[in-house]
Amino acid sequence: MSRTASRGRAGVIGFIVAETSLFAVFxxxxxxxxxxxxxxxxxxxxxxLPILGTICLLxxxxxxxxxxxxxxxxxxxxxxxxxxxxxxxGVVFLTGTAQxxxxxxxxxxxxxxTNLFGTTFYPLVGLHASHVILGLVMLSLxxxxxGSGALKAVHAERVxxxxxxWHFVDGVWVVVFTVVYVVGR
Amino acid sequence: MSSTFVSTEPTAVRDAAPTxxxxxxxxxxxxxxxxxxxxRLGIMYVVTGLVFLVIGxxxxxxxxxxxxxxGLTLVPPDTFNRLFTLHGTTMVFLLGIPVVFGFANYxxxxxxxxxxxxxPRLNAFGFWILLFGGALLYFSFIGGDGLYxxxxxxxxxxxxxxxxxxxxxxxxxxxxxxxxxxLVMGFGTVxxxxxxxxxxxxxxxxxxxxxxxxxxxxxxxxxxAMTLLILPPLSAAQIMLLLDRFLGAHYFDTQxxxxxxxxxxxxxxxxxxxxxxxxxxxxxxxxxxxxxFSRKVIFGYATLVAATVSIGxxxxxxxxxxxxxxxxxxxxxxxxxxxxxxxxxxxGVKIFNWLGTMYGGKLRFRTPLxxxxxxxxxxxxxxxxxxMLAVAPFDWQLQDSYFLVAHFHFVLFGGLIFTIFAALYYWxxxxxxxxxxxxxxxxNFWLLVVGFNLTFVTMHFPGLLGMPRRIYTYPADRxxxxxxxxxxxxxxxxALAVLIFLVNVVxxxxxxxxxxxxxxxxxxxxxxxxSPPPAYNFAALPPxxxxxxxxxxxxxxxxxxxxx
Numbered sequence: 001m002s003r004t005a006s007r008g009r010a011g012v013i014g015f016i017v018a019e020t021s022l023f024a025v026f027x028x029x030x031x032x033x034x035x036x037x038x039x040x041x042x043x044x045x046x047x048x049l050p051i052l053g054t055i056c057l058l059x060x061x062x063x064x065x066x067x068x069x070x071x072x073x074x075x076x077x078x079x080x081x082x083x084x085x086x087x088x089x090g091v092v093f094l095t096g097t098a099q100x101x102x103x104x105x106x107x108x109x110x111x112x113x114t115n116l117f118g119t120t121f122y123p124l125v126g127l128h129a130s131h132v133i134l135g136l137v138m139l140s141l142x143x144x145x146x147g148s149g150a151l152k153a154v155h156a157e158r159v160x161x162x163x164x165x166w167h168f169v170d171g172v173w174v175v176v177f178t179v180v181y182v183v184g185r
Numbered sequence: 186m187s188s189t190f191v192s193t194e195p196t197a198v199r200d201a202a203p204t205x206x207x208x209x210x211x212x213x214x215x216x217x218x219x220x221x222x223x224x225r226l227g228i229m230y231v232v233t234g235l236v237f238l239v240i241g242x243x244x245x246x247x248x249x250x251x252x253x254x255x256g257l258t259l260v261p262p263d264t265f266n267r268l269f270t271l272h273g274t275t276m277v278f279l280l281g282i283p284v285v286f287g288f289a290n291y292x293x294x295x296x297x298x299x300x301x302x303x304x305p306r307l308n309a310f311g312f313w314i315l316l317f318g319g320a321l322l323y324f325s326f327i328g329g330d331g332l333y334x335x336x337x338x339x340x341x342x343x344x345x346x347x348x349x350x351x352x353x354x355x356x357x358x359x360x361x362x363x364x365x366x367x368l369v370m371g372f373g374t375v376x377x378x379x380x381x382x383x384x385x386x387x388x389x390x391x392x393x394x395x396x397x398x399x400x401x402x403x404x405x406x407x408x409x410a411m412t413l414l415i416l417p418p419l420s421a422a423q424i425m426l427l428l429d430r431f432l433g434a435h436y437f438d439t440q441x442x443x444x445x446x447x448x449x450x451x452x453x454x455x456x457x458x459x460x461x462x463x464x465x466x467x468x469x470x471x472x473x474x475x476x477x478f479s480r481k482v483i484f485g486y487a488t489l490v491a492a493t494v495s496i497g498x499x500x501x502x503x504x505x506x507x508x509x510x511x512x513x514x515x516x517x518x519x520x521x522x523x524x525x526x527x528x529x530x531x532x533g534v535k536i537f538n539w540l541g542t543m544y545g546g547k548l549r550f551r552t553p554l555x556x557x558x559x560x561x562x563x564x565x566x567x568x569x570x571x572x573m574l575a576v577a578p579f580d581w582q583l584q585d586s587y588f589l590v591a592h593f594h595f596v597l598f599g600g601l602i603f604t605i606f607a608a609l610y611y612w613x614x615x616x617x618x619x620x621x622x623x624x625x626x627x628x629n630f631w632l633l634v635v636g637f638n639l640t641f642v643t644m645h646f647p648g649l650l651g652m653p654r655r656i657y658t659y660p661a662d663r664x665x666x667x668x669x670x671x672x673x674x675x676x677x678x679x680a681l682a683v684l685i686f687l688v689n690v691v692x693x694x695x696x697x698x699x700x701x702x703x704x705x706x707x708x709x710x711x712x713x714x715x716s717p718p719p720a721y722n723f724a725a726l727p728p729x730x731x732x733x734x735x736x737x738x739x740x741x742x743x744x745x746x747x748x749x
Binding site: 006007008009010011014015017018019021022024025026029032033036037038111112113115116118119120123 | 303304307375378379380382383384386387388413414415416417418420421422424425428432433434435436441442443444447451
């Protein structure tokens with residue numbers, strides 16, 4: 001392993017640790033405020049389990065890993081394909097979140113200012129969604145470069161870092177799902 | 186001396202290095218603005234910190250003049266609130282952080298024999314975002330009025346307790362400037378911390394094992410790891426505050442069931458370890474300087490490293506000792522009192538490491554060692570009052586009194602700033618190639634010691650007599666007046682000391698004695714290269730077979746290796 005590579009590895013691990021710390025506080029705030037809203041509605045009234053989105057996001061961890069491995073093995077087209085599938089799965093997840101938010105905000109009139117549930121729900125889910133968007137941007141760049149021929153086997157480690165980030169976003173969703181849709185409901 | 190190992194490399198390497206040949210102010214400015222060199226960024230960090238030291242010092246001076254005697258009307262109450270807010274924020278985020286991370290920028294790659302930090306451009310980002318944050322904070326004087334005409338600079342205290350920091354109680358933009366400024370500076374600090382961890386963990390020179398790293402590098406590794414864990418929570422809390430203020434969220438809005446206390450938890454989860462993030466690198470400075478001026482190896486290297494890492498670990502669980510008066514209940518009070526006392530143990534170990542190093546050494550009382558000696562006494566006092574305040578019932582009595590203010594100024598001024606001065610005198614020759622004047626250094630030291638102790642030893646007493654912090658004036662019949670006068674009388678001495686330091690820098694840059702590669706006969710790698718070091722740091726490294734590679738070069742008959 002080259003020196004540059006291990007440097008990047010340490011950097012990405014540090015970044016993910018810092019991000020974990022950031023999310024932890026939003027999760028703690030959510031848990032702390034469960035059931036403390038002075039007015040309705042409560043999570044039970046509004047939230048539905050985002051089953052499809054969750055299945056898509058969790059399986060996208062597999063596809064991104066397959067893409068990353070394919071690149072390491074020098075199979076660029078195959079890697080681009082798997083990364084593209086990852087993007088599709090991520091977009092399905094985001095669409096689910098978008099529909100949920102549209103339903104809550106437009107149809108139910110439930111916003112960040114409605115009560116403490118709204119105050120803690122939107123920033124936590126929104127912070128996660130913004131990370132999904134960032135991940136999709138990075139994955140899209142990988143796919144575009146794979147298509148243009150700029151992506152080569154030497155970039156395998158960088159794509160692996162993208163996959164680590166994507167696994168992290170996935171792991172955060174497991175926590176958010178548990179806290180918001182299981183414990184909090 | 187350097188010729189013993191530098192000669193292996195042809196001089197062509199040096200000639201090939203880019204030397205700034207272009208002249209003219211604009212070209213020089215351009216070189217500094219676009220630089221990604223860790224040494225230049227380190228210098229810019231430290232200079233930024235010193236500029237803000239002067240600004241924050243002037244704010245303190247104004248507050249002390251106002252408090253010198255009962256009933257003065259020099260500074261109006263609103264302005265006083267802004268002064269202590271900016272003084273605290275400036276000294277922590279714009280003096281402490283830039284100086285600590287600036288020295289690390291400069292020294293860590295040199296000490297581990299690396300060419301630069303792992304991510305030089307990320308490093309430049311960290312510096313410029315910090316400078317931008319500082320500008321944003323002080324821009325609040327102009328822009329803070331916002332559309333509401335409600336005040337200029339922020340007046341919420343440096344820890345910005347909710348609900349005071351909420352829109353209902355601080356309209357206008359001043360609080361938002363504080364919030365955004367600290368938020369972006371936090372991003373820069375996290376970036377630099379990641380950079381340092383990556384550098385230390387992957388870029389050490391061959392032979393530089395973890396067990397041979399200078400203690401200072403260990404302290405920076407520890408505080409960088411802490412930074413990754415504590416700064417994002419502050420950023421998260423600040424994002425919540427932004428959401429409260431701009432989007433009508435209720436995180437800290439007690440009217441809607443929100444909790445003001447959870448802000449305190451989030452803030453101090455950052456705020457307390459932050460004190461260690463600032464102070465532990467100071468321990469690192471002392472651990473490098475005392476052995477060199479005692480002509481001995483550091484006493485108990487392994488215990489010192491273990492104590493450093495333990496401090497980092499235990500300090501993460503002491504934050505709520507800032508909140509004893511909140512009414513957390515007996516269990517939490519006891520837990521945080523115990524954990525706070527526990528952190529005193531590794532800190533005490535370090536004091537013995539330093540004393541053990543000096544014991545029996547051939548002490549050379551040059552300016553850096555003088556500052557280290559004063560640090561030992563003052564930091565011990567700071568630790569003792571810290572243990573007193575860790576006792577929850579004692580804290581109930583003295584919370585938010587001048588006793589507390591005296592305590593934490595003993596830590597951050599008597600501890601941190603004294604070690605920073607020691608470090609400035611110690612490494613100035615390496616950075617500039619010239620020695621600072623010893624004569625001016627002694628004036629600097631003695632004025633600072635006398636002024637500091639006059640002000641801050643005395644400050645304990647009005648606190649014990651019940652004087653609360655953050656009051657802009659006080660009645661005459663409380664027995665606080667003479668004490669406050671004495672406290673204020675110490676300030677001009679400290680201001681003069683800092684002025685002498687600045688004069689010393691300007692004078693020594695032009696007329697100082699040439700330093701040579703290793704003026705202090707020190708042993709760590711940064712002294713193996715020229716002063717100032719070339720852009721590429723090292724043409725060739727000495728072999729690293731012990732914690733003191735330069736000692737081994739100087740004494741091939743008695744190397745350290747077998748003794749470690």
